Amino acid sequence: xxxxxxxxxxxxxxxxxxxxxxxxxxxxxxxxxxxxxxxxxxxxxxxxxxxxxxxxxxxxxxxxxxxxxxxxxxxxxxxxxxxxxxxxxxxxxxxxxxxxxxxxxxxxxxxxxxxxxxxxxxxxxxxxxxx
Numbered sequence: 760x761x762x763x764x765x766x767x768x769x770x771x772x773x774x775x776x777x778x779x780x781x782x783x784x785x786x787x788x789x790x791x792x793x794x795x796x797x798x799x800x801x802x803x804x805x806x807x808x809x810x811x812x813x814x815x816x817x818x819x820x821x822x823x824x825x826x827x828x829x830x831x832x833x834x835x836x837x838x839x840x841x842x843x844x845x846x847x848x849x850x851x852x853x854x855x856x857x858x859x860x861x862x863x864x865x866x867x868x869x870x871x872x873x874x875x876x877x878x879x880x881x882x883x884x885x886x887x888x889x890x
Contacts (some may be wrong), residue, residue: 770851772807775800781829783811790817794829795836802840806854813857823861824889831890842877850876 774785780799781791790812795805809827812818818826828834841858844850850858850873858876862883870879884890 769853772810772851772853774811775804775808782808783815785811788815788817790815790826792825792827792829793833793837795833798836802844802848805837805840806850806857809861810853810857813860814853818861820861820863820883821887822889824884834884834890838877838881841880842874844873 774783776782776784776791778791780795781793782800782804783790790808793800793805793808800808812827824831824834828837855876858880859870862870862879869875881890
């Protein structure tokens with residue numbers, strides 16, 4: 760059977776702003792650093808908020824850790840969630856592009872799996888004095 764022509768529709772990203780946990784506020788178009796170390800935000804929610812902030816042009820390649828996360832524990836929680844994400848799920852293109860922008864547009868074979876991306880983001884944050 761022939762596959763019918765279709766239009767690819769990329770997965771959407773959604774803001775999950777909460778004054779207590781932070782995130783990308785779609786009404787004000789501002790990013791409030793996320794407080795996620797208590798696990799109230801899951802990986803996809805964290806990734807969506809990062810993506811929306813990056814797409815809105817709110818982040819700086821040398822300051823994004825403090826722009827996105829309330830403290831170092833929250834950043835470490837994010838890295839752990841990201842590193843394990845491919846164990847069960849797939850990193851969407853929009854997420855990957857946002858993560859790549861955080862690491863200064865990194866587009867190499869070593870920036871493919873969620874573990875490699877987490878390692879690359881940690882390395883960039885370290886090299887730029889953010890952590």
